[in-house]
Amino acid sequence: MATQSTTFTASGSFSLTDANGVTVFSYSPSFTSDSNTASLSITTGEVLAGTTAQDILIGGEDAAAVGVANHDRIYTFIKHVDSDHSIEVSPAGQEDGSSLECADLKPGEFFFAPMELNSDGNSTTSLTVGNGTSAQKVQYLLCDAIDN
């Protein structure tokens, strides 16, 4: 049986400056994951996060296949590339005001986390992006991570 090995690299730069121009803090974290020799997919694309939440299916699988695969941990980068309203990022089934929102992004903002998609105890296995006002464009990069 063929296998797939993937690695994921993330690097960031975050800084806070006060009104006098003094740097309060500056962080530049980065990491490269160990090789995931049982990786299922690298998924990237752009979707419209609508007023009806839009599921992002990992690797293009349908819900049943995703459920069987149980992706567990997924490196998740989501970027709001539209210009109007904020969007919510959640594990599927937890959108629309749930306490399990993982991010609320305004235009231009991004979210990054090694997400645990089935951590809510309801077998959630995909991501959802949604917006309560009007559809907004969202870009994403997902990579199957080594399970914890």
Add this chain to the structure above:
Amino acid sequence: MPSNYTFNASMSCSATSATGYSQSQNGAFTLNLTQINSVQSGRMEIGTSNTEVCAAPAGTGIGKVVYVRNLDDTNFLEVHSLTTVDTNVIGILEPGEWLFTILRDTQAVGASADTAVIDVEYFAIEIDINA
């Protein structure tokens, strides 16, 4: 006394297969923050029960920017909304990994270690309604 700040964020990431296939994305943005009451940053210890990383912001329409990095060599870390371990999980961080998120709500953000106390690097900044 509340203060005004400028927050800058940028990041890039890439996913690569052993076959040579690779995809990458990046982003950058600035938040101009006004009348901010709470800025926290540094290092802290996270135990196996819930440890508060970011206190619940007080007020209407505000939220927080949160960054957490697992500095441990072996154990994984859970980061969650509110205060209950294994509930409302935002991310699971293996050693060296980090997460960055923006949440526009008034909930606290907590973390818990897998098996033993973990040191983390973090910042948590309150953001105002206009950010």
